[in-house]
Amino acid sequence: xxxxxxxxxxxxxxxxxxxxxxxxxxxxxxxxxxxxxxxxxxxxxxxxxxxxxxxxxxxxxxxxxxxxxxxxxxxxxxxxxxxxxxxxxxxxxxxxxxxxxxxxxxxxxxxxxxxxxxxxxxxxxxxxxxxxxxxxxxxxx
Amino acid sequence: xxxxxxxxxxxxxxxxxxxxxxxxxxxxxxxxxxxxxxxxxxxxxxxxxxxxxxxxxxxxxxxxxxxxxxxxxxxxxxxxxxxxxxxxxxxxxxxxxxxxxxxxxxxxxxxxxxxxxxxxxxxxxxxxxxxxxxxxxxxxxxxxxxxxxxxxxxxxxxxxxxxxxxxxxxxxxxxxxxxxxxxxxxxxxxxxxxxxxxxxxxxxxxxxxxxxxxxxxxxxxxxxxxxxxxxxxxxxxxxxxxxxxxxxxxxxxxxxxxxxxxxxxxxxxxxxxxxxxxxxxxxxxxxxxxxxxxxxxxxxxxxxxxxxxxxxxxxxxxxxxxxxxxxxxxxxxxxxxxxxxxxxxxxxxxxxxxxxxxxxxxxxxxxxxxxxxxxxxxxxxxxxxxxxxxxxxxxxxxxxxxxxxxxxxxxxxxxxxxxxxxxxxxxxxxxxxxxxxxxxx
Numbered sequence: 001x002x003x004x005x006x007x008x009x010x011x012x013x014x015x016x017x018x019x020x021x022x023x024x025x026x027x028x029x030x031x032x033x034x035x036x037x038x039x040x041x042x043x044x045x046x047x048x049x050x051x052x053x054x055x056x057x058x059x060x061x062x063x064x065x066x067x068x069x070x071x072x073x074x075x076x077x078x079x080x081x082x083x084x085x086x087x088x089x090x091x092x093x094x095x096x097x098x099x100x101x102x103x104x105x106x107x108x109x110x111x112x113x114x115x116x117x118x119x120x121x122x123x124x125x126x127x128x129x130x131x132x133x134x135x136x137x138x139x140x141x
Numbered sequence: 142x143x144x145x146x147x148x149x150x151x152x153x154x155x156x157x158x159x160x161x162x163x164x165x166x167x168x169x170x171x172x173x174x175x176x177x178x179x180x181x182x183x184x185x186x187x188x189x190x191x192x193x194x195x196x197x198x199x200x201x202x203x204x205x206x207x208x209x210x211x212x213x214x215x216x217x218x219x220x221x222x223x224x225x226x227x228x229x230x231x232x233x234x235x236x237x238x239x240x241x242x243x244x245x246x247x248x249x250x251x252x253x254x255x256x257x258x259x260x261x262x263x264x265x266x267x268x269x270x271x272x273x274x275x276x277x278x279x280x281x282x283x284x285x286x287x288x289x290x291x292x293x294x295x296x297x298x299x300x301x302x303x304x305x306x307x308x309x310x311x312x313x314x315x316x317x318x319x320x321x322x323x324x325x326x327x328x329x330x331x332x333x334x335x336x337x338x339x340x341x342x343x344x345x346x347x348x349x350x351x352x353x354x355x356x357x358x359x360x361x362x363x364x365x366x367x368x369x370x371x372x373x374x375x376x377x378x379x380x381x382x383x384x385x386x387x388x389x390x391x392x393x394x395x396x397x398x399x400x401x402x403x404x405x406x407x408x409x410x411x412x413x414x415x416x417x418x419x420x421x422x423x424x425x426x427x428x429x430x431x432x433x434x435x436x437x438x439x440x441x442x443x444x445x446x447x448x449x450x451x452x453x454x455x456x457x458x459x460x461x462x463x464x465x466x467x468x469x470x471x472x473x474x475x476x477x478x479x480x481x482x483x484x485x486x487x488x489x490x491x492x493x494x495x496x497x498x499x500x501x502x503x504x505x506x507x508x509x510x511x512x513x514x515x516x517x518x519x520x521x522x523x524x525x526x527x528x529x530x531x532x533x534x535x536x537x538x539x540x541x542x543x544x545x546x547x548x549x550x551x552x553x554x555x556x557x558x559x560x561x562x563x564x565x566x567x568x569x570x571x572x573x574x575x576x577x578x579x580x581x582x
Contacts, residue, residue: 002284002285004285005285005286008291008365011369012295012369012372015369015372015373015376018376018377019376019377022376022377022395026324026325026328026392027309027315027321027325029321029388029389029392030389037317037318038316038317038318038319043316043317046316047249050248050249050250050251051248051249052185052248053185053186053188053189053248053255054185055251055252056184056185056186056188056189056252057184057185057188059461060323061323061383061385061386061461062385062460062461063252063323063327063382063383063461064252065184065188065252066461066462066463066466066528067171067172067184068540069540070461092179094175094176094541095171095172095175095176095179095183095184096183097179097180097183097185115319116319119319119320119387120320120386120387122385122461123385123461123532123533124385124457125533127457129454129457130454133397133452133453133454133455134397134453134454135384135453135454135456135457136390137385137387139387140387
């Protein structure tokens with residue numbers, strides 16, 4: 001192997017080693033959330049959320065589609081909450097399809113959204129801005 | 142022409158592109174007429190169809206281009222020609238299965254990979270076969286690799302890793318913890334896009350060196366410095382997607398430091414190449430050159446946008462709005478698609494030298510493409526600014542009221558999106574017809 005090629009392989013090896021360390025840290029780091037596992041009911045809600053492509057239109061922490069509103073804190077928002085969520089699920093308002101969720105399924109979706117709500121804020125209205133362009137987020141931990 | 146397998150990839154890539162724009166247009170109609178196709182093809186189904194189709198366009202055209210260059214331009218003896226065919230049939234069958242999965246509503250996946258996760262296995266096998274064939278072919282036949290060979294090798298390898306990473310949510314360790322789950326999901330998506338960018342930017346550099354007829358574009362310390370910087374970006378620069386998730390701040394610090402330098406990388410390379418190109422070179426590959434110049438313009442626009450929202454204080458206001466969509470459309474259409482169309486023009490010029498690139502449809506299509514995409518992009522930016530204003534600077538206005546106030550902007554998004562769709566049809570159809578003719582001959 002030529003020395004030029006050796007150098008390139010060495011740089012790639014260093015980068016891959018750094019990536020391995022970095023991945024382990026990302027995969028195992030405790031985030032700024034309350035470290036609570038999803039309950040069985042919430043896991044069922046997560047499955048329904050995925051199987052019905054709710055993410056196509058709705059966002060969690062601003063990630064998802066933009067046809068519908070962000071639902072990160074819908075459970076704790078004033079004038080919203082569990083009944084508000086349930087009322088929307090089977091009503092088919094505007095472009096939202098009419099779902100036929102059973103009461104048990106509606107409760108599962110509410111449990112999932114309630115859990116998400118407990119992990120943090122979005123939009124993060126009380127975040128602090130630094131002159132360096134950095135933003136310190138307000139967390140629920 | 143002996144081995145036509147690369148053309149099969151390119152033909153199906155163009156078909157995916159055409160399907161993608163149809164699904165994209167239908168989706169945009171639902172922003173202005175919410176009841177449109179709501180019962181048969183709601184937005185929740187249309188979006189996965191659109192995303193799957195356009196991702197297929199990028200992946201298939203990049204793969205087909207690389208196979209074509211290695212077999213027909215570089216004249217390398219492939220390790221296994223059978224593996225190329227097997228790779229194509231695996232991708233074709235998986236593609237059909239994915240469409241069936243979406244049509245039947247068997248969508249157990251997530252955003253961007255909505256299909257049932259079991260279908261990830263054949264996709265991974267396809268990439269693995271591509272990787273084995275690629276490395277085995279180059280190993281003994283090419284010494285002192287130019288940068289594009291490194292980029293393609295990197296793209297294939299990291300595509301396998303990050304596609305697997307995108308499915309880590311199947312394990313309870315990730316699935317049971319919301320923030321970890323979302324963090325890893327978006328980490329994989331960011332790096333997944335970085336991986337296909339390696340393939341596409343490698344194609345851009347390859348085309349530049351062939352158009353200029355000078356391989357020094359793809360060699361030298363500077364170009365490799367930028368390659369390694371791009372690789373570092375692929376690995377660590379994903380977290381600007383997740384600045385607002387309550388994950389550990391150090392992950393965001395790393396991303397803030399490294400994020401988005403890859404635009405500077407390609408801009409620098411193209412700028413240096415354009416400066417030294419002779420008029421004769423440009424005329425020989427006229428259409429490929431024009432599309433590469435279009436991508437140059439979009440790199441510049443996206444560079445400004447990307448640099449701005451890699452600053453957390455600006456990202457705070459742009460995240461979760463159509464400004465993010467403007468950025469992703471600018472990159473996938475403005476940069477990736479223009480480079481890949483340049484590649485298809487290059488391929489067609491090689492297999493059918495008499496192909497008339499100055500025909501009316503292509504010339505006008507290219508003009509319409511540039512104008513429509515720019516206006517489409519501006520409309521998305523306006524929609525994003527208005528949504529951000531609603532999120533942070535207005536009170537007591539419902540989401541539905543905000544959406545209603547954006548009606549005119551959504552109409553403009555549809556109109557310019559329609560223009561974009563027409564232009565892509567005008568450009569793709571003559572290419573597709575020629576490719577099919579050559580395939581049949």
